[in-house]
Amino acid sequence: MTLKSVNPLISASSKSFDETYAEFEWQLPSHFNIAESVCDRHLDLANRIAMLYENERGETAQYTFGQLRKASNQLANALAAQGIGEGDRVAIVLPQRVETGISHLALYKLKAIAVPLSGLFGSDALSYRLRDSGAKLIITDTAHRESIESLKAELPDLEDILDVDTNPGFWDLLESASDVYKLPHTPPDTPALLIYTSGTTGPAKGATVAHRCFYGNLTGFELSHDFFGQKDDLFWTPADWAWTGGLVDALLPTWYYGKPILAYEGGKFDPEKTCYLLDKYQVKNGFVPPTALKMLRQVETIQSHYNIDFRSIMSAGEALGAELYHWGQETLGIRINEMWGQTEFNYIAGSCSALMEPRPGSMGKPYPGHRVEVIDEAGNPLPQGETGELVAHTDDPVMFLGYWNKPEATAEKIINSWWRTGDSGYKDDDGYIWFVGRNDDVISSAGHRIGPGEIEDVLMSHPAVMQAAVIGKPDELRGEIVKAFILTSAGTDKNESLKNELKQHVKSRLAAHEYPREIEFIDELPMTTTGKVRRVELRNRESKPI
Numbered sequence: 001m002t003l004k005s006v007n008p009l010i011s012a013s014s015k016s017f018d019e020t021y022a023e024f025e026w027q028l029p030s031h032f033n034i035a036e037s038v039c040d041r042h043l044d045l046a047n048r049i050a051m052l053y054e055n056e057r058g059e060t061a062q063y064t065f066g067q068l069r070k071a072s073n074q075l076a077n078a079l080a081a082q083g084i085g086e087g088d089r090v091a092i093v094l095p096q097r098v099e100t101g102i103s104h105l106a107l108y109k110l111k112a113i114a115v116p117l118s119g120l121f122g123s124d125a126l127s128y129r130l131r132d133s134g135a136k137l138i139i140t141d142t143a144h145r146e147s148i149e150s151l152k153a154e155l156p157d158l159e160d161i162l163d164v165d166t167n168p169g170f171w172d173l174l175e176s177a178s179d180v181y182k183l184p185h186t187p188p189d190t191p192a193l194l195i196y197t198s199g200t201t202g203p204a205k206g207a208t209v210a211h212r213c214f215y216g217n218l219t220g221f222e223l224s225h226d227f228f229g230q231k232d233d234l235f236w237t238p239a240d241w242a243w244t245g246g247l248v249d250a251l252l253p254t255w256y257y258g259k260p261i262l263a264y265e266g267g268k269f270d271p272e273k274t275c276y277l278l279d280k281y282q283v284k285n286g287f288v289p290p291t292a293l294k295m296l297r298q299v300e301t302i303q304s305h306y307n308i309d310f311r312s313i314m315s316a317g318e319a320l321g322a323e324l325y326h327w328g329q330e331t332l333g334i335r336i337n338e339m340w341g342q343t344e345f346n347y348i349a350g351s352c353s354a355l356m357e358p359r360p361g362s363m364g365k366p367y368p369g370h371r372v373e374v375i376d377e378a379g380n381p382l383p384q385g386e387t388g389e390l391v392a393h394t395d396d397p398v399m400f401l402g403y404w405n406k407p408e409a410t411a412e413k414i415i416n417s418w419w420r421t422g423d424s425g426y427k428d429d430d431g432y433i434w435f436v437g438r439n440d441d442v443i444s445s446a447g448h449r450i451g452p453g454e455i456e457d458v459l460m461s462h463p464a465v466m467q468a469a470v471i472g473k474p475d476e477l478r479g480e481i482v483k484a485f486i487l488t489s490a491g492t493d494k495n496e497s498l499k500n501e502l503k504q505h506v507k508s509r510l511a512a513h514e515y516p517r518e519i520e521f522i523d524e525l526p527m528t529t530t531g532k533v534r535r536v537e538l539r540n541r542e543s544k545p546i
Contacts, residue, residue, distance in 0.1 A: 017223075017355040017365065018431075024219065024368035028397055033186035034214050035108035038255035039068050040183065049260045051098055052234075052281060056266040056273075063098050065258070071098075072105035073181035074174040079106060079137070081177070082160070086111040086184075089133045089157075089194060092242070093117045093126075093140040093148065096263040099164040100241050101251060103139045108192055108211070109183055115194045115206075116242040119144050125204075127151045129196050130158065133206055133404065141165045188212035188397070194404055195244055197343050206404030207343045214252060216398025220347030220367035221253040224337045225285050225312040226354035229257040233311065236262040236277070237287040238269050244343050245317060250287045271295045279306040286310060289317040291527070293324050293336075294460070294467050298489060303331060310334045314350070316341065317532055319435050321457030322360035338363050340435065344400045345392050345419050348372055349433055361457065362432040363425070370396055372433060374426055379415040387426045387436055391418035424451065441535050443472030445480045450514055452535070458509050459484060459516075462502060464492045469525050469533045473518060473542040484516035485538055487525055494521040 015023075042048070046066030053061045084090060090107055092114055094100040107114040115133045117126060126148070130138070134157040138148055142165040152158060164170040193209040222228050235254040239246035254261040262281050266273060269292055277283070288296075293315060296302065310332055315324075316339040328336040339350035340363040349372050351364035366372040371393040374382045382388045392399075394417050402410040413420045424436040436451035443450040452470035459468040467487040472480035486502065488494055499519040507515040526537040 015355075017352060020223075020355065021366070021368045026216075026369050026397055028188055028212060028215065030187070031185055032188045032211050032215055033108055033111075033183055033190075034192055034211050034252065035072060035105040036183055036186075037214070038252050039065060039072065039105055042069075042255075042258050045258050048258065050255060051101065051261055051263055053096075053098060053263045053265070054277065055097075055264070061098070065255075068098075068102060068105060068255075070179045071102045071174055072109060073179045074177040075102055075106035076109040076181045078173045078177040079112075080110060082137075084110060084112055084137060087191070088112045088137075089115050089135045091115040091117050091130055091133065091135040091138040091140075093119055093138060093144050094164065094241075095119055095141075095265045095267075096241055096246075097141075097164075097265050098263070099139070099141075099170060101255075104247070104252075109181055111184060111186060111190055113191050113194050113208075116247055117196075118240050118242040120240070123147060123151060127154050129204065129206070130155050133194050136160075137162060139164065186211055188215065189401065191401060193247075195247075195343050205406060205409060208401040208404050209248075210401050212397045213346070213400060214248060214256075216369065216396060217248055217253060217347040218256065219369050220339065220341070220350055221249065222257075223352035223355065223367055224314040224339050224347075224350045226337070226352060228253070228285060228312070229259060230284075230311070232282075233257070233259045233284050234262060234281065235259060235285045235287075236264075236281070236283045238264075238274065238292050239287055239289060239317075244341075244346055245287060245289065248346055249314070249316070249339075249341075254285075269295065271299050275299055275302055275306045275308065278308045278310075282307075282309055284309070284311040286313050288313055288315055288336075290315055290320050290324055291318065291467070291533075293320075293328070297324070297327055297331070298466055308332060312337065314339050316350075319363075319437075319453035319457070320361075321453065321460060323457050323461040325358075325360040340364075340390075340423075340433065342421055344413075345396070345421070346398055348392050348396075348398065359432050361434065361454075362428075363435050365431050365433065370398065373418065375415070375418065379418070382426075384427050384429050384431075387424055389439065390421050390423045390425045390433065390435075391415070392421060393417060394419050438535075441471070443470075443480050443482055445472065445475075445478045445482060445513060450482060454510065455482065455484065455506060455514055455516065458506050459486065459502060461509075462505050464488055464498060465502070466490075467525055469535060469538060470516065471535050471538045471542065473539075481517045482514065483518040483520070483542065485520050485522045485525060487522055 042065045050065045051063045139162045189210050192211045194206045196204040237250040241247045313336045320338040335353035337351040341347045348370040349366045374388040455470045456468045466489045469485045473483040475481040526534040
């Protein structure tokens with residue numbers, strides 16, 4: 001795969017998935033810079049729309065690839081004049097807006113390291129990441145400037161804050177700089193990003209991501225969107241561009257294929273507003289996490305009031321489950337492709353409905369160029385059908401460089417050249433991967449090992465359930481019992497009768513030992529900023545001495 005081909009796998013569309021996988025080989029170039037691959041090389045697309053923008057006030061704008069190239073060159077020159085150079089960490093605390101994309105492109109051109117951070121972080125979380133990364137500069141907006149200013153005393157490496165809303169400010173800075181920038185030679189292993197893990201099971205760690213890691217994402221991205229790059233493709237995601245799913249799985253690969261992305265700056269996810277946007281802009285492709293799909297499922301007028309015409313949807317972050325898959329088919333008329341990856345090792349496996357037989361509930365197969373296996377606790381490979389830890393081979397361009405300033409933590413996750421993902425699952429006889437749960441999430445009850453995902457999926461199939469989270473609660477007799485936290489649909493009576501009905505609903509569909517012996521109705525589930533349920537918080541609530 002080389003940059004000469006915008007669609008590295010499009011020629012494989014007449015082959016089976018297994019044939020495509022077997023014939024694929026990486027051809028990692030000696031020079032690879034993300035900014036060049038997603039923007040600067042599109043010289044013939046200078047006037048093509050790269051971004052459509054709308055905010056919650058209804059203001060709109062659009063930007064071309066030519067404008068992105070010019071603005072990112074100007075910003076690179078301006079930042080270089082301020083002393084930002086190779087290896088310097090620069091934090092970006094911005095929502096979905098054009099300045100976010102321009103900032104990323106400029107930093108990649110400088111061979112600096114972008115540190116994307118969510119505006120949803122509280123002061124402690126933001127301070128920790130800024131301090132740990134040693135950020136020299138922060139690019140943000142007026143909405144977040146004050147909270148960042150209050151942290152300056154805790155950030156000894158911070159030299160300046162650039163507010164994109166200040167006038168004169170960001171755009172005046174660009175206009176004062178040259179729009180010609182000579183891209184330096186960029187070896188593929190050059191660090192490009194420092195993305196912090198979502199911290200579902202402990203303190204967040206900074207994953208150092210090389211330029212080549214984006215290159216390694218492309219086969220999965222193209223296939224998870226059934227050969228992305230077709231004529232009318234227009235991408236959208238509710239995912240924050242501050243995390244891997246929004247940045248590396250949406251914004252950057254969309255631009256790599258020379259296609260536009262819809263940016264919406266509107267704060268908290270609103271399913272009704274989402275339907276409006278999908279209709280208005282006729283979005284064709286999306287990365288929509290399961291949590292957002294569950295909320296869209298509650299919009300009763302989604303079919304009668306809106307003309308939604310997706311061509312492809314990829315979903316990741318949590319297990320999709322068969323229930324949501326079937327809803328996507330029936331309501332959106334689309335076969336949702338589930339993907340599996342991590343901040344450290346992204347886009348390694350998933351589905352492609354254009355090439356493989358859909359198996360609802362499965363995460364698909366390893367994408368071309370990636371290897372995934374199942375091992376036991378000693379690191380030995382397990383036969384098909386047996387549950388163990390899912391591991392990915394480290395000889396892969398998508399593999400991250402390591403945890404920032406934590407080499408021991410990186411080494412602890414590698415065994416026999418395999419990256420230990422901390423996820424448990426198994427492969428069936430045809431090589432499809434089935435997710436059981438995070439190792440920390442697996443429930444041990446009366447000798448049975450139970451994954452929460454399948455139970456949550458069955459609960460979701462009940463009309464009274466909007467969202468569900470399942471954990472193991474300590475129990476003197478069984479070790480742990482299954483407990484479910486339920487967020488009910490609007491207008492539902494939360495009573496003991498419903499609890500019993502839900503217990504029976506699970507018991508009649510799964511094994512008797514898997515039904516939730518306890519159910520608690522809850523107004524809100526604890527979530528990470530990346531949309532994952534923080535089961536660790538729910539477990540901590542229930543932890544009691546036995």
